[in-house]
Amino acid sequence: MTSRATRNLATFTLHDGGGVPLVLLHGFPLDHRMWATCAEHLPPGARAIGVDLPGAGHSDLDGYPPSIEHIADAVHRTMIEAGEGNAVVVGHSMGGYVALALAERHPGFVAGLGLVDTKSTADTDAARAKRLRIAAAVDASQTVDAVLGMPAELVGATSTEQRRGLFPLLDSWIRAQSPAGVAWSQRAMAARPDRTAVLERLDAPVAVVVGAEDTITPLAEAEHMVQAAGSPSGPAMGDAALTVVPGAGHMAVVEDPQAVAAALGLLHTHVVAHH
Template identity: 60%
Template sequence: MTTAPLETYTLREGYGTPLVLLHGFPLDHRMWADVAAALPGEPTVVAVDLPGLGASPLTGKPPSIEASADATAAALTAAGITRAVVAGLSMGGYVALALAERHASLVAGLGLVDTKSTADTDDARANRLRIADEAERSQTVDAVLGMPGAMLGETSKAARKPLTARVEEWIRGQRPDGVAWSQRAMASRPDRTHVLEGFAGPVAVVVGEEDVITPVGEAEHMAAAAASAQLVQVPGVGHLSAVEDPAAVADALADVLARAAV
């Protein structure tokens, strides 16, 4: 079965190794707008809507992070991108690691933002499958509407109040079948710490100090696995560091771009 390609968005036109940005769940490329704007220099920045989220179709394949990575690689090839620094937040990080494993020649450097290389616990997997079933049964995204409460850090919820409504609005626009597919894809993913152990390019591991979904310990685990990783802990932000403190995340990703260029 042939399906339409994933949507890609050129957020900046510039020079050198492009930066590809992969969003978290259940969001889309819009979460990267402020990071793209804050990047120093003149990089090319391309964001992707992952399968079934934003404006992208489902892949026509059973849910898996591998299918998501393959569809992302195909979309980037179609956009003329053969080598890039790939940065992903949370679910986007799972896809970035799968890209580094399955499409190694594409990945010049990695930005792993509020994500983890480990697989789900049995409880987390069961919870994802429950949410997927609920999204399908109700044909709504109600089951994930409360996520901003856990995604945003305590400091942001108190001091950057408009962010909660902004993230909720992004979630309300998603498709129930995309939410279900993504949850099942994440539930089936394996541990990919070995990918970092074998990755020779530059890596930034970025984590909000108030992240309760993929906490600092997960970031430390990834940074210890990769030979050339820099660990950046961002104070005063939670799981959505790229939305809560885009300048800090932009600085960390600019550093990977600079190291990838050498």
């Protein structure tokens, strides 16, 4: 029998403060460290908690079949057990897929939603097949070699020229991940549905942030989410609803941490003011 345990996830205080926290969910194949510099630039008093998702960083896999819903439930349970009744939930890319699932399954927990270089749509058949091929290659080699080339796609054209130091940094973060966690996450992402309707229903402010040079989850995906969140059944955040970060790609969080922190700070301030 597969052993399963409802284990809590590893969490890290990345910025001190009180009140409603920002819960920061990382992208693939990374961990909470991708948020560290961005969190330092949040406004004073905006508490930020980084979470390592199952199989990433310091969080183990727990024997469950791969699913974004399971990750969302694990984040929710971890926060509730830590005494956090609600939060501004912020997800980068895969973390955004998790944030949307969390908003769907535990809407009362989500006081605000930040979606950074991510999308609400599901994979195409080709993208799903590619994920399953990568997962199989990772399982077969028991290494993360199949994803070591990712930084070239993750980072935008401007950073590729001007922020060369990001490459060894991303490489070190990716090499630190467990092959089992990388394969599990790919399968979880492959199975996720379209969650655009979650944004239409959500009764919380939404901020969408995208690097202008993001080719993985490009501007059109961000605009699609803003449109859904701003529809009559959802509250719009006016000017803060969409932030396009110039000179940054899919890793805007590390390519221009201050710009992303400014957008998330506005969201947090808005949530605190209306709480």
